[in-house]
Amino acid sequence: MSDPSADTQQTASPLPVVWLLGRTGAGKSSLVRALTGLDEIELGSGFAPCTRSAAVFDFPPDRPLMRFLDTRGLGEAGYDAAEDLAQCEARSHAILAMARLDDPVQSDLEAALREVRRRKPRIRVIVLHTAAAEVPDAQARFRARAATQARLERAAGGALPWLEISLEPGRAQGLEELCDLLGETMPEVALLLGREGQEGDGFAAVRGEVLRHAGAAAAADLAPLVGAVAVPGVQAAMLRALARHHGVDWSRSHAAEFAAALGLGTALRFGAGYALRQAAKLVPVAGQTLGAAAAGTASFAATYALGRAAHRWLAGAAAGAPVSEAELRALYRDALRRAERR
Numbered sequence: 001m002s003d004p005s006a007d008t009q010q011t012a013s014p015l016p017v018v019w020l021l022g023r024t025g026a027g028k029s030s031l032v033r034a035l036t037g038l039d040e041i042e043l044g045s046g047f048a049p050c051t052r053s054a055a056v057f058d059f060p061p062d063r064p065l066m067r068f069l070d071t072r073g074l075g076e077a078g079y080d081a082a083e084d085l086a087q088c089e090a091r092s093h094a095i096l097a098m099a100r101l102d103d104p105v106q107s108d109l110e111a112a113l114r115e116v117r118r119r120k121p122r123i124r125v126i127v128l129h130t131a132a133a134e135v136p137d138a139q140a141r142f143r144a145r146a147a148t149q150a151r152l153e154r155a156a157g158g159a160l161p162w163l164e165i166s167l168e169p170g171r172a173q174g175l176e177e178l179c180d181l182l183g184e185t186m187p188e189v190a191l192l193l194g195r196e197g198q199e200g201d202g203f204a205a206v207r208g209e210v211l212r213h214a215g216a217a218a219a220a221d222l223a224p225l226v227g228a229v230a231v232p233g234v235q236a237a238m239l240r241a242l243a244r245h246h247g248v249d250w251s252r253s254h255a256a257e258f259a260a261a262l263g264l265g266t267a268l269r270f271g272a273g274y275a276l277r278q279a280a281k282l283v284p285v286a287g288q289t290l291g292a293a294a295a296g297t298a299s300f301a302a303t304y305a306l307g308r309a310a311h312r313w314l315a316g317a318a319a320g321a322p323v324s325e326a327e328l329r330a331l332y333r334d335a336l337r338r339a340e341r342r
Helices: 006-010 028-036 040-046 082-091 107-119 138-156 175-183 187-193 207-220 227-246 252-262 296-319 325-341
Strands: 017-022 054-059 066-071 094-100 124-130 162-164
Touching: 017 028, 017 082, 017 107, 028 054, 028 066, 028 094, 028 175, 054 082, 066 082, 066 187, 082 107, 094 107, 094 138, 107 138, 124 138, 124 175, 138 162, 162 175, 175 187, 187 207, 207 227, 207 296, 227 252, 227 296, 252 296, 252 325, 296 325
Parallel strands: 017 066, 017 094, 094 124, 124 162
Antiparallel strands: 054 066
């Protein structure tokens, strides 16, 4: 018997890594809790050492789509961060530089950013100004933020995007804006941590599956001449995985019905035993050919939108309540716009 997870394993792509950098008490653990919705116990047991002083947290824990990298608090007595900085910068895709608004002493964070940017000048850095509640006066908060931002930008050698965020349980603010900023570099992270998928049709249960395949499609398109062949295969594997989730037999007739409902010019063609023999390129409503998408971002967005629409169609098929073509096409277009914005 074949392994149901084989498709996903074969299409896995490298995990995007978000590096949390800041002094002790800057709110790193609180940020991860706020973004993931996990409680303190789940979070505490999920971090695993990756160097002598740094740890990683894979999210979701069972089948991870992203990784938080947490270094020991800068400025701690007896802690030399040089080794951690060197190792962490090599594996990170974005840095969240966290500074409390009530802590004007950020020389350790400045030094760390200066060193990281010297060796990896293009790494994305987002400054998060935390603990706003500790500085209730708006003018004092503005002055503190401006002063810290200026010092960190001098250290990094250029302007840095920033957010003032609150991490108080039940009163968190700025998280959606943070997802938008992360999405400019890592669209799969933005969609994973965002609030899309809470419409009530159960998409949250399969969103990870869709994002895994969307990331794999984007990675496939980075290799010249490979994407046109690999991307349709990734999309076909995603559709089979979603069908298994809903208990639907993904037959040729179902593939054709879904293609017709979505308005595709051609349908996926599967061989016996659900092994893909050949796949016609899926043509979305907008007219762009999915399998021939020229860039990884286009393939990511198109695959995500395809998965979003397929989930809705399959849920309707499993319940005996077919989805209208108008609803399905609108859902596809909305998901495509969301993914493209990320």
